[in-house]
Amino acid sequence: MTSRPTRFFALVPAAGIGERSGAGMPKQYVFIAGQPMLAHTVAALAAVPRITQTLVVLSPADDRFEAALPGCKAWVARAGGASRAETVLGGLAELRSRGATDGDWVLVHDAARCLLRPEWVDALIDACADDAVGGLLAQPVADTLKAGDAQGRVTATVDRRDKWAAQTPQMFRLGLVERALQAMGAAATDEASAVEALGLAPQLVRASMANFKVTWPEDFALAERLLTAASVPDPAR
Numbered sequence: 001m002t003s004r005p006t007r008f009f010a011l012v013p014a015a016g017i018g019e020r021s022g023a024g025m026p027k028q029y030v031f032i033a034g035q036p037m038l039a040h041t042v043a044a045l046a047a048v049p050r051i052t053q054t055l056v057v058l059s060p061a062d063d064r065f066e067a068a069l070p071g072c073k074a075w076v077a078r079a080g081g082a083s084r085a086e087t088v089l090g091g092l093a094e095l096r097s098r099g100a101t102d103g104d105w106v107l108v109h110d111a112a113r114c115l116l117r118p119e120w121v122d123a124l125i126d127a128c129a130d131d132a133v134g135g136l137l138a139q140p141v142a143d144t145l146k147a148g149d150a151q152g153r154v155t156a157t158v159d160r161r162d163k164w165a166a167q168t169p170q171m172f173r174l175g176l177v178e179r180a181l182q183a184m185g186a187a188a189t190d191e192a193s194a195v196e197a198l199g200l201a202p203q204l205v206r207a208s209m210a211n212f213k214v215t216w217p218e219d220f221a222l223a224e225r226l227l228t229a230a231s232v233p234d235p236a237r
C-alpha cells in the first residue's frame, strides 16, 4: 500500500470584530499598505510552496470578503464562532468536509498577523514536520516582565528567563488539535495551550518581533511602515 504524501493546510481565523483596534470595523479589512490586512496574510501563506491550500474562516455575517479580496484563491468558510477557538474548530470541520484527515498538518495563523513572512513559515515546517507533537512560532521575551493589579500598580517582577511570547502559525496534526480544542473549549487562547493541556510539549520555533499581531490602534501605523518598507525594491539590485 502506498502512503499519501504529507499535506500542510493553513487555516486563518478571520471572524473577530477587532474591538481593541478601535477601527470601528473588523480590523482584518482595514487597509494597510494598499491592501486589506487579510490580503497580506493570505498572500504570505500562498507564497509557501509546501502549503497545499489555505482556508479562511469568516463570521457567518461577513459581507465584506468578496469585495475586499476579489479573486482570492483561498478556500472560504463562514464557520466562525464567538471565540477564536470556536472559529478554529469550525475551520477544522470544514477542512474535514473537503477531504482533510487526522494525519494532515494544519497551520493556524491569525488574520491579524499580516506581517508574516514565508521564510518563517518554512522554518516552522522544517522544525516540526518530523515532530510527534508540532509547534509554534514564538519570540523569547526581551523586556523585564511585571505583574500588575487592577489599579495599574506592580505586584511582582516575573522571572522572564524561560518565557516566550507565542505567535502564529501554530502547527499541529488535524486530529490532535481538534481533540485538544474540543477538550479545552473557548478558554484556549491558542492551539498550543490546548495541546499542552493534554500533557504534550509543543516545539517553540523562534521567528521575529515583526510577526506581531495588529491589536491596538497604534499598531496599524507600525504595520504600514514595515509592510511599505518591505515592498520598496532594493536600489542595489
Ligand SMILES: Nc1ccn([C@@H]2O[C@H](COP(=O)(O)OP(=O)(O)OP(=O)(O)O)[C@@H](O)[C@H]2O)c(=O)n1
Pocket (backbone or CB within 6 Å): 012, 013, 014, 015, 016, 017, 018, 019, 020, 021, 027, 028, 057, 080, 081, 082, 083, 084, 085, 087, 088, 110, 111, 112, 113, 213, 214, 215
Ligand atoms: N471569534 C473570533 C475571535 C477572533 N478571531 C480571529 O483570531 C485572530 C486573533 O484574535 P484578535 O487579535 O483578538 O482579534 P479580534 O478578536 O478581532 O480582536 P479583539 O479581541 O480586539 O476584538 C484574529 O485574526 C481574529 O479575526 C476569530 O476568528 N474568531
Ligand SMILES: C[C@](O)(CO)[C@H](O)COP(=O)(O)O
Pocket (backbone or CB within 6 Å): 084, 110, 165, 166, 167, 168, 189, 190, 191, 213
Ligand atoms: C493566538 C495568539 O495570537 C498567540 O499569541 C493569541 O493568543 C491570540 O489572542 P487574542 O486575545 O485572541 O488576540
